[in-house]
Amino acid sequence: MYKQSGKVKLISIILIVLGALGIGYGFITAPSTIDEAKEILAAEHGGHGEDHSATANEDHHTAEINSAGHVKHVEKSEAHGEEVHSESHEDEHLEHVLHQLQTKPWSATFVAGFFFLMIALGVLVFYAIQFVAQVGWSPVLFRVMEGITAYILPGSIIVVLIVLFAGEHFYPWQNHELVAGDKILQGKSGYLNFPFFVIRAIVYLLIWNTYRFFAVKNSRDQDDSVAIKPYRKNFKFSVIFLLFFMITESTMAWDWFMSMTPHWYSTLFAWYIFATMIVSALTVIAITTIILKKLGHLPFVNNSHLHDVAKFMFGFSIFWTYLWFSQFMLIWYANIPEEVTYFTLRMEEYNLLFFGMVVINFVFPILILMNSDFKRIPWFVVIAGCFILVGHYIDVYLLVMPSTVGSHWSFGITEFAAILFFLGLFLLVVGFGLGKAPLKIKNNPFLKESENYHY
Amino acid sequence: MSSHYEAPIREPLVTGNKSYHDVTVDVAAPVEGKANKSWWLVFSIALVAFLWGLGCIIYTVSTGIGSWGLNKTIGWAWDITNFVWWVGIGHAGTLISAVLLLFRQKWRMAVNRSAEAMTIFAVVQAGLFPIIHMGRPWLAYWVLPIPNQFGSLWVNFNSPLLWDVFAISTYLSVSLVFWWTGLLPDFAMIRDRATKPFQKKIYGILSFGWSGRAKDWQRFEEVSLVLAGLATPLVLSVHTIVSFDFATSLVPGWHSTIFPPYFVAGAIFSGFAMVQTLLITMRKVINLENYITILHIEYMNKVIVLTGGIVSVAYITEYFIGWYSGISYENYTYLSFGAATGPYAWAFWALITCNFIVPLTLWIKKLRRNIVWTFFVALVINIGMWFERFDIIVICLSKGRTPSSWAMFSPTFIDIGTFVGTIGFFFVLFLLYARTFPVIAQAEVKTILKSSGDKYKKLREEHVSDDHIGEVEEFPASGGPAANTEAHEGEDDLNSEDKNNKNN
Numbered sequence: 001m002y003k004q005s006g007k008v009k010l011i012s013i014i015l016i017v018l019g020a021l022g023i024g025y026g027f028i029t030a031p032s033t034i035d036e037a038k039e040i041l042a043a044e045h046g047g048h049g050e051d052h053s054a055t056a057n058e059d060h061h062t063a064e065i066n067s068a069g070h071v072k073h074v075e076k077s078e079a080h081g082e083e084v085h086s087e088s089h090e091d092e093h094l095e096h097v098l099h100q101l102q103t104k105p106w107s108a109t110f111v112a113g114f115f116f117l118m119i120a121l122g123v124l125v126f127y128a129i130q131f132v133a134q135v136g137w138s139p140v141l142f143r144v145m146e147g148i149t150a151y152i153l154p155g156s157i158i159v160v161l162i163v164l165f166a167g168e169h170f171y172p173w174q175n176h177e178l179v180a181g182d183k184i185l186q187g188k189s190g191y192l193n194f195p196f197f198v199i200r201a202i203v204y205l206l207i208w209n210t211y212r213f214f215a216v217k218n219s220r221d222q223d224d225s226v227a228i229k230p231y232r233k234n235f236k237f238s239v240i241f242l243l244f245f246m247i248t249e250s251t252m253a254w255d256w257f258m259s260m261t262p263h264w265y266s267t268l269f270a271w272y273i274f275a276t277m278i279v280s281a282l283t284v285i286a287i288t289t290i291i292l293k294k295l296g297h298l299p300f301v302n303n304s305h306l307h308d309v310a311k312f313m314f315g316f317s318i319f320w321t322y323l324w325f326s327q328f329m330l331i332w333y334a335n336i337p338e339e340v341t342y343f344t345l346r347m348e349e350y351n352l353l354f355f356g357m358v359v360i361n362f363v364f365p366i367l368i369l370m371n372s373d374f375k376r377i378p379w380f381v382v383i384a385g386c387f388i389l390v391g392h393y394i395d396v397y398l399l400v401m402p403s404t405v406g407s408h409w410s411f412g413i414t415e416f417a418a419i420l421f422f423l424g425l426f427l428l429v430v431g432f433g434l435g436k437a438p439l440k441i442k443n444n445p446f447l448k449e450s451e452n453y454h455y
Numbered sequence: 456m457s458s459h460y461e462a463p464i465r466e467p468l469v470t471g472n473k474s475y476h477d478v479t480v481d482v483a484a485p486v487e488g489k490a491n492k493s494w495w496l497v498f499s500i501a502l503v504a505f506l507w508g509l510g511c512i513i514y515t516v517s518t519g520i521g522s523w524g525l526n527k528t529i530g531w532a533w534d535i536t537n538f539v540w541w542v543g544i545g546h547a548g549t550l551i552s553a554v555l556l557l558f559r560q561k562w563r564m565a566v567n568r569s570a571e572a573m574t575i576f577a578v579v580q581a582g583l584f585p586i587i588h589m590g591r592p593w594l595a596y597w598v599l600p601i602p603n604q605f606g607s608l609w610v611n612f613n614s615p616l617l618w619d620v621f622a623i624s625t626y627l628s629v630s631l632v633f634w635w636t637g638l639l640p641d642f643a644m645i646r647d648r649a650t651k652p653f654q655k656k657i658y659g660i661l662s663f664g665w666s667g668r669a670k671d672w673q674r675f676e677e678v679s680l681v682l683a684g685l686a687t688p689l690v691l692s693v694h695t696i697v698s699f700d701f702a703t704s705l706v707p708g709w710h711s712t713i714f715p716p717y718f719v720a721g722a723i724f725s726g727f728a729m730v731q732t733l734l735i736t737m738r739k740v741i742n743l744e745n746y747i748t749i750l751h752i753e754y755m756n757k758v759i760v761l762t763g764g765i766v767s768v769a770y771i772t773e774y775f776i777g778w779y780s781g782i783s784y785e786n787y788t789y790l791s792f793g794a795a796t797g798p799y800a801w802a803f804w805a806l807i808t809c810n811f812i813v814p815l816t817l818w819i820k821k822l823r824r825n826i827v828w829t830f831f832v833a834l835v836i837n838i839g840m841w842f843e844r845f846d847i848i849v850i851c852l853s854k855g856r857t858p859s860s861w862a863m864f865s866p867t868f869i870d871i872g873t874f875v876g877t878i879g880f881f882f883v884l885f886l887l888y889a890r891t892f893p894v895i896a897q898a899e900v901k902t903i904l905k906s907s908g909d910k911y912k913k914l915r916e917e918h919v920s921d922d923h924i925g926e927v928e929e930f931p932a933s934g935g936p937a938a939n940t941e942a943h944e945g946e947d948d949l950n951s952e953d954k955n956n957k958n959n
Binding site: 191243250254269322331333334445 | 460462463688691699702704705710711712713714716764768769772776779780781
């Protein structure tokens with residue numbers, strides 16, 4: 001039986017406390033009036049000189065086409081024409097900036113919260129796939145996966161709460177005034193309306209957690225049962241879960257991310273988020289396994305198992321890039337104004353992050369994890385894994401930040417604190433989850449294949 | 456690669472008490488025997504269809520594309536529909552031989568040879584269309600970036616149609632090499648068994664002097680793995696590039712970012728349906744029921760269910776985003792309310808019925824394991840996937856942005872004749888293949904015979920204790936010896952569980 005050491009528990013709690021304080025700081029220091037926003041803007045541009053603020057203004061203008069709450073702004077400025085660059089325009093602009101600055105702590109929390117949730121969720125999907133595909137090598141890792149998925153319950157509740165309470169900070173379509181003046185948003189109100197949004201979020205929560213509950217329960221039952229009935233049950237549950245997951249994952253991505261920029265749409269979007277999810281999840285499985293083995297809890301796991309997980313990290317990194325490129329290239333190629341804003345904003349305001357992410361998530365893993373000997377060396381896999389996790393954090397960051405805070409992004413105390421908070425929570429919950437049952441399952445029909453697995 | 460130990464819960468992949476020699480004899484039989492009447496009958500029909508198609512192609516090229524049913528609005532119809540359909544069918548072969556190799560699926564071994572043959576013959580059919588749908592096919596070589604006397608006039612690398620040229624030609628060559636490499640040991644087997652000097656000579660040439668030494672096998676395995684690793688991204692990229700033909704455009708319904716993975720999923724869906732159609736017939740005609748078992752058919756059906764599910768999610772996504780975009784032009788795309796009720800409603804509903812509703816029956820285990828039903832569903836999917844491409848191309852083109860250019864398409868007999876001709880050509884090639892090539896990768900099947908053959912599974916069952924298996928199976932040193940020599944904790948439980956499995 002694994003037991004989380006007091007030290008790790010203490011560290012996790014410290015992380016949670018520090019993180020909570022940092023997040024609180026972010027919310028308190030967010031400007032509440034236009035004047036405060038002005039000060040922050042001045043501080044941001046201080047030292048850059050007048051010249052820069054002029055171009056920055058121009059930049060904001062392109063940036064805003066996409067960002068939250070702005071739709072109204074653009075349409076008004078279009079109606080007024082360019083000549084009305086008067087005070088009213090300036091006021092509106094500041095109001096808009098204020099809104100974005102107020103959204104920053106919300107976004108920071110959401111990015112980190114979703115990042116850790118998607119890891120646990122991706123592990124759950126991978127776990128379900130192992131049952132459905134009757135995989136022979138992975139059963140020795142089942143308890144590791146079950147331990148990680150323990151995070152889904154607290155993680156999903158927090159994320160759903162953020163999503164539901166963020167309101168107009170994230171979702172401009174929740175602003176009735178805005179919708180009233182926007183024909184396109186009115187057309188979408190059949191899907192993008194608050195009650196339906198809440199119902200959907202709760203349905204996702206229920207489906208994911210129900211499967212996790214029964215899958216783990218059956219897995220524990222199998223330990224005490226010589227007959228393989230619980231295994232067969234899990235097989236069926238996994239098939240049904242994967243079916244529902246395919247659908248809920250798509251709608252989740254549309255609800256929580258795509259509707260941040262309600263005018264923009266992309267059919268590939270949901271699958272792209274899934275790719276991010278699964279590659280991060282595999283990385284965390286690998287790292288957790290390596291750590292537990294190092295601590296001597298997994299004597300039955302050999303380097304062939306590690307090799308296989310690392311292969312999946314490698315393969316899905318390429319798969320992620322494939323989807324990233326497909327979405328990006330098709331929109332870049334066609335260059336349709338209403339679609340291309342999404343990437344224009346990211347390329348102009350987040351240039352280094354946007355392209356740097358592709359290097360971290362694609363070039364790096366492909367170079368490191370190509371060699372099959374390297375995939376068997378724990379520290380190599382850990383290093384590749386750290387890069388992949390950082391890269392996919394940036395990916396989630398780029399899904400959320402440009403859409404909610406536009407050009408006023410930064411990586412400061414709040415963003416860092418949010419990561420610490422959720423990391424602490426993740427460590428604590430996963431440690432607790434791993435300690436709930438022996439780390440080696442029993443009586444799974446493929447266990448013996450898995451124990452004797454060599455590649 | 457993997458251990459010789461196999462969980463007792465796995466069903467045998469080779470039935471009928473086969474030994475190594477039985478495998479050889481069964482695989483070589485069609486090559487060594489003579490064609491019967493029905494083979495000649497089917498071959499003649501295919502040949503006539505092919506010749507008819509050839510006539511249509513010659514007529515088109517010499518008369519002009521105007522002999523087809525295309526019009527100014529709909530410039531692509533059956534030609535590109537058939538092209539995408541054939542390329543899609545080809546994808547299952549590479550999927551079976553490459554992706555399933557990477558995933559170490561042993562069941563692929565009985566089907567990969569024919570699936571790859573199907574790939575190659577399907578890609579040959581597909582390759583015809585980009586040429587013959589050109590207005591001036593005799594200038595087709597201009598698509599290649601060759602230095603020339605027009606001041607070295609080159610191609611524009613921005614066009615997905617050019618990427619198609621590279622994708623398809625690379626795909627064909629890599630598939631061919633991959634297939635042929637796998638054939639070497641099997642050709643050598645036929646060479647060594649041949650009694651007629653002419654046959655011996657031919658298979659001697661085809662097998663490249665394969666002698667099956669340890670070093671050769673080791674390199675053979677490595678090459679297969681590397682080629683599988685290369686073919687997997689290739690297979691994804693090829694159909695992705697085919698999807699770019701549409702997705703990079705500005706045509707409503709075509710411009711959609713989901714096309715790359717969705718086309719690939721559709722390709723696997725239709726490709727597996729074609730493999731089912733061919734193999735269900737083949738296992739019956741040349742007595743391969745012990746190698747291509749009902750389990751193989753069920754596994755392929757599961758792949759069909761999975762990829763059909765992915766395609767269905769993509770349909771829902773397309774339909775939803777079409778509505779969600781709020782763009783009025785999206786009302787007439789191939790998956791929209793306008794298509795479901797418009798003049799092409801029959802094509803829309805054919806797509807939904809064939810690709811969504813009918814394959815749903817494969818969720819039922821009884822139907823999934825029913826050969827007749829599988830054959831029917833596979834045929835329906837092939838028709839449905841043809842309609843998917845037809846719908847994407849023709850429905851989206853028929854009602855574009857300007858109502859004054861809205862038009863309908865109806866094929867001429869030359870459109871149809873060309874398509875029928877490619878089907879004929881495909882079967883001519885496939886029928887010739889089935890009589891001259893070892894249709895099952897016997898060398899590969901022999902590697903799983905002792906772990907997954909029913910004869911050996913029975914032997915293991917009779918000697919439940921692990922110690923005895925060693926004697927019965929003669930494990931090679933590489934076969935994961937730990938599986939059988941070391942005693943493991945809970946061993947007794949496992950053994951009693953084995954019996955339980957049988958009862959379940």
